[in-house]
Amino acid sequence: MDGLFLAGAEQVAPQLLGAILSCGDGPTRCAGRIVETEAYLPRGDPASHAFRGATARNASMFLAGGHAYVYRIYGMHLCFNVVTGEEGVGEAVLIRALEPLEGLEQMAQRRGTRSTRALCSGPGKLTQSLGIEHEDDGVLLSAGHIRIAPGALRPGERIAQGPRIGVSKAAELELRFWLEDNAFVSR
DNA sequence: GGAATGATGTACT
DNA sequence: GTACATCATTCCG
Numbered sequence: 001m002d003g004l005f006l007a008g009a010e011q012v013a014p015q016l017l018g019a020i021l022s023c024g025d026g027p028t029r030c031a032g033r034i035v036e037t038e039a040y041l042p043r044g045d046p047a048s049h050a051f052r053g054a055t056a057r058n059a060s061m062f063l064a065g066g067h068a069y070v071y072r073i074y075g076m077h078l079c080f081n082v083v084t085g086e087e088g089v090g091e092a093v094l095i096r097a098l099e100p101l102e103g104l105e106q107m108a109q110r111r112g113t114r115s116t117r118a119l120c121s122g123p124g125k126l127t128q129s130l131g132i133e134h135e136d137d138g139v140l141l142s143a144g145h146i147r148i149a150p151g152a153l154r155p156g157e158r159i160a161q162g163p164r165i166g167v168s169k170a171a172e173l174e175l176r177f178w179l180e181d182n183a184f185v186s187r
Numbered sequence: 188g189g190a191a192t193g194a195t196g197t198a199c200t
Numbered sequence: 201g202t203a204c205a206t207c208a209t210t211c212c213g
Binding site for chain 3: 055072074075
Binding site for chain 1: 192193194195196
């Protein structure tokens with residue numbers, strides 16, 4: 001699946017739907033199926049952190065495709081992205097929601113809830129559930145404890161596309177992708 | 188140095 | 201539906 005990440009974010013985002021994102025090994029392993037993503041483009045996308053060039057915060061967004069970009073938002077939440085494209089370009093796919101598959105008890109403990117639907121149905125929730133830390137920013141996904149494995153769409157599943165959420169700029173771009181009617185999509 | 192601003196989540200009305 | 205917690209980063213002067 002590594003080669004996939006060298007394509008553009010707009011191509012990678014829908015292709016990640018159905019793939020398995022996991023964190024940790026052994027008894028602490030948690031995993032979920034990706035059901036919602038958003039693309040952030042390398043050029044002409046003022047909503048992207050990379051829009052004004054590389055800074056200390058977004059440096060890992062300019063690594064080669066297949067690295068993680070983890071950043072803190074609103075002073076309290078972490079968001080996890082998969083960097084895409086060639087090194088130096090600056091594009092990524094935000095993972096917005098997962099359908100929990102493994103480590104449900106660990107996730108519930110980290111999140112402090114008993115609701116399975118509330119575990120990973122949002123970018124901040126899934127980083128907390130999986131135990132992703134700010135130190136994971138810039139790690140190579142194929143080599144570290146955070147991994148993405150290929151997955152497939154289930155029979156009858158359809159990909160939906162629409163405007164991104166929470167962005168105040170470029171709101172007209174339809175760069176959010178999700179699995180239609182999936183109960184674990186955010187909102 | 189100071190002010191504004193988030194790729195959010197939760198609680199409350 | 202609205203309010204707000206909470207702070208690193210960024211931008212402006």
